[in-house]
Amino acid sequence: MFMNLYESINRIKSIMYESVKDYEITTYGDIKSPNGMIVCITTTDGKHIGETNIIDFENGLSLSPNLTKFMETNNDMFNQDNCVYQYSLNIDQPYQRQGWGEKLKHECHDIIKNLGYMYATNIVRHDNVGSQKLMNKLGYKKHQSNEERDILYLEL
Numbered sequence: 001m002f003m004n005l006y007e008s009i010n011r012i013k014s015i016m017y018e019s020v021k022d023y024e025i026t027t028y029g030d031i032k033s034p035n036g037m038i039v040c041i042t043t044t045d046g047k048h049i050g051e052t053n054i055i056d057f058e059n060g061l062s063l064s065p066n067l068t069k070f071m072e073t074n075n076d077m078f079n080q081d082n083c084v085y086q087y088s089l090n091i092d093q094p095y096q097r098q099g100w101g102e103k104l105k106h107e108c109h110d111i112i113k114n115l116g117y118m119y120a121t122n123i124v125r126h127d128n129v130g131s132q133k134l135m136n137k138l139g140y141k142k143h144q145s146n147e148e149r150d151i152l153y154l155e156l
């Protein structure tokens, strides 16, 4: 009886802490526009931690020669209705390696999924070890590679 009560209290506590976020997310602009949406992550007292951009497929093609090059080489799955392109992920140096990049990406995935898209894509240089490992941890798969870069995608 007491054990059950103790376990229940702990379960309630962990649910409460999980739902309290130690950061804030602010978005600027529209995914369906020439520069897409900027997604910013800040501390709860307003300090900038990092940001990234999300843009729809057609505007992404206009913006990114790398995306265009990949899609001209092989596109068997992505289109305007099912996919967005993410670019310019940056976490400010003092905040790196503390889980903020991962949190920002999870927030982006929620935004993208809630808008009804199926795939999130990124292009990452082969030599960007940190970013490659982050994408791998988040479950991204490789669609194709060229001499310098990979295009990675996540099925949401």
Ligand SMILES: CC(C)(COP(=O)(O)OP(=O)(O)OC[C@H]1O[C@@H](n2cnc3c(N)ncnc32)[C@H](O)[C@@H]1OP(=O)(O)O)[C@@H](O)C(=O)NCCC(=O)NCCS
Pocket (backbone or CB within 6 Å): 088, 089, 090, 091, 092, 095, 096, 097, 098, 099, 100, 101, 102, 103, 123, 124, 125, 128, 129, 130, 131, 133, 134, 135, 137
């Ligand atoms: C790449 C970047 C966004 C990662 O953000 P971050 O907040 O430092 O990463 P996180 O702390 O959330 O790390 C999450 C996971 O990513 C991986 N990772 C991140 N940085 C890493 C690094 N420098 N070396 C190895 N793995 C790394 C790890 O798997 C890590 O999980 P772990 O802590 O359990 O090992 C950040 O380093 C950055 O802004 N770099 C400069 C700009 C850049 O390269 N942007 C990406 C362009 S595609």
